[in-house]
Amino acid sequence: MTDALSIARDLVRCPSVTPADAGALGVIENILKTAGFTVHRVTFGEPGTADIDNLYARIGDSAPHITFAGHTDVVPPGDESAWSHGAFSGEVKDGLLYGRGAVDMKGGIACSVAAVLEYLAANGGKPQKNGGGSISFLITGDEEDISVNGTIKLLQWVAARGEKFDHCVLGEPSNVEVLGDCIKIGRRGSLHGMLYVDGIQGHVAYPHRASNPVPDISRLIVALSDEPLDHGSAQFQASNLEFTSVDVGNKAGNVIPGQARAKFNIRFNDLHTQETLRQLVDERLAKACGNRIRARIVWEPSNSNVFVTKPGPFTDLAVAAIEEVTGRKPELSTSGGTSDARFIASYCPVIEFGLVGQTMHQIDERTPVSDLEKLTKIYRGVLDRYFA
Numbered sequence: 001m002t003d004a005l006s007i008a009r010d011l012v013r014c015p016s017v018t019p020a021d022a023g024a025l026g027v028i029e030n031i032l033k034t035a036g037f038t039v040h041r042v043t044f045g046e047p048g049t050a051d052i053d054n055l056y057a058r059i060g061d062s063a064p065h066i067t068f069a070g071h072t073d074v075v076p077p078g079d080e081s082a083w084s085h086g087a088f089s090g091e092v093k094d095g096l097l098y099g100r101g102a103v104d105m106k107g108g109i110a111c112s113v114a115a116v117l118e119y120l121a122a123n124g125g126k127p128q129k130n131g132g133g134s135i136s137f138l139i140t141g142d143e144e145d146i147s148v149n150g151t152i153k154l155l156q157w158v159a160a161r162g163e164k165f166d167h168c169v170l171g172e173p174s175n176v177e178v179l180g181d182c183i184k185i186g187r188r189g190s191l192h193g194m195l196y197v198d199g200i201q202g203h204v205a206y207p208h209r210a211s212n213p214v215p216d217i218s219r220l221i222v223a224l225s226d227e228p229l230d231h232g233s234a235q236f237q238a239s240n241l242e243f244t245s246v247d248v249g250n251k252a253g254n255v256i257p258g259q260a261r262a263k264f265n266i267r268f269n270d271l272h273t274q275e276t277l278r279q280l281v282d283e284r285l286a287k288a289c290g291n292r293i294r295a296r297i298v299w300e301p302s303n304s305n306v307f308v309t310k311p312g313p314f315t316d317l318a319v320a321a322i323e324e325v326t327g328r329k330p331e332l333s334t335s336g337g338t339s340d341a342r343f344i345a346s347y348c349p350v351i352e353f354g355l356v357g358q359t360m361h362q363i364d365e366r367t368p369v370s371d372l373e374k375l376t377k378i379y380r381g382v383l384d385r386y387f388a
Contacts, residue, residue, distance in 0.1 A: 002031060002117050004372040005097065008110035009090035011072060012099035018073035018144040019050040024106070025072060028113060028139060032057045035117055036125055037137075042157055044149040052142040052149035056158055059120070060127040060134030065163075066386055067136040068112040068379075069151065069170045069344060071143035074101040075361050082363045096366045107367050108171025108354035108375065109139065115379030128387045135383070136165070143340050151340040152303065155347055165348040167314050169382065170341050173357030174333075179371050180326030180378075183318060184352035186235055186308030186334035187342055188267040191274060192300040193281070195220060195243075197293065201258035213260040214248060216293045221246070221262055223288035224281065229268065235308045236269030236334050241281070269334075270306050304338045307345035314349055321381030322353070325374050353378070 001007075007027070014024040029039050037057040045051035077087035077100045085091040085098035092098070097107065116135055120126065127133035138158075142150025158165075174184045197217040202210025221243050229239040243264045248257040268277050278299055289295050309315065311332060322330050330353075344350040355375060359365045 002114060004107075004111045004114040004376045005092070005369055007031065007113055008097060008102065008107045008372060009092070011106035011110060012090040012097070012101050013088055014072070015088045016072050016074055016101070016141060017076050019052055019141060021053045021072070021141050025053055025055045025139060025141065028055060028072070028109070028137070029057070031113060031117070032137065035059070035120060042154060044153040046149065049146065049148055052140065054141065054150055054154045055137065055139040056154060058134055058136035058163070060132070062132050062134060064166045064386065065134040065136065066383070067138050067165050067168045068116070069138040069168055069340060069350075070105050070109040070112070070172075071140045071150070071340065072101070072106060072109065073141040073144045074104070074106070075144050078363055084364055092369060095369050097369055097372065098364060098366045100365055102365050102367045103173045103355050103357060104360035104365070105171050105173060105354055107372055108173065111372055111375040112137070112169070112171050112379050114376045115383060118376070118380055119383040133387050138168075138344075140340065147303065147340065152343045155343055159347065167386070168344050168348055168350040169318070169379070170339065170344065170350055170352045171354040172339050172341070172352045173355045173360050174352045175354070175356040177356065177358075178326075178328070179356055179374055180322045180328035180330055182333050183315065183322070183330045184334070184336065184339075184341070185311070185315060185332045187306065187336065187338055188236060188239070188269055188334065189272070189274065189302070189306035189342075190304035190338050191266045191268065191277060191302050193264055193266070194298045194300075195224075195262045195264065195285075195295060196298065197260045197295045199256070199258055199260070202256045204254050204256055207256065210256040212256045214257065216295070217246065217260040217262055220285065220288050220293065220295060224264075224284060227284065229266070229277070229280070230271045233269050233271050235310075236306070239266060239268040239272060239277075241266045268306060270308055272306070274302060274305065304342055307342055308334060309345070309349040309351055315351060317385040318351055318353060318382055321378050321385060324381055325377045
């Protein structure tokens, strides 16, 4: 069966907890090969990481080229005994499909595959009746983990073959409350850092012989947090720096620690690059330290850059397809965390539109079957307009 529900159930029944594939890509491969796609299974790895299986499938060999992207890996189910239906059962109850990945994002992949098959069947098995155009799928098993052996390398592999994408739809669960309320057209970048403040260890009874870093790191946290990084841009909300942990590694109550450290994350908009942002924060730290406090920031490597797909013909046709099916005009949003769209944006304009994300990563993750049907119609509407 090649309807969205059947495909989604087959995918959910594969316990593909990242980085395991557990047969999920094989489900997609078999369907697409039968439909005439050329399918490639490509494995990437590097020292210290798990090998990741990826899938690239294409039909057609000319422009315009639209690709549907997604991931079949899922987060762990947690306490499986707490699920009202098996975490990998793919059970349908009262009009709801249950299972890990039903929303994030096996359901979205199933809808895109079903929509493409419907479209091809209506057009003689080709992207366009005159033989032009291309449709492809970029599917990874590495999105929920460290994202180093998945989409980023698969895109490089496709580019090395001389292939180019014109536009991409990523089926992440973009909607907030109901299907059709939100399209993600961008994401903020993400940077992690660790603030270190050096002191001098000593006995609490003799503070003049020590230098306590705890009050100093408190002052620096306030200094770095209080002043805004910016006030937002045309497409993005303001960047924000959030401290997430503070630690001195001190188990003794009568010892002044020799060092304090604090972990933080910055979600930043298109007014910054990673380089300019690091420079800005380092300068603010130096000012707050003055000539007395000894502190430094160690920045973690990041592959999470800011991106935005500016509103235009591609977003317009997606909005039109959504309105036709749901009667709602979606918000064009740049909120939320990171996704593989940050990699795809370097190759072509990309939008994110999938199911409603309320239950993703939760116990009893589920989606209405009616939403699977509507999302399939929306993707079909995108294709009809794209190749019109």
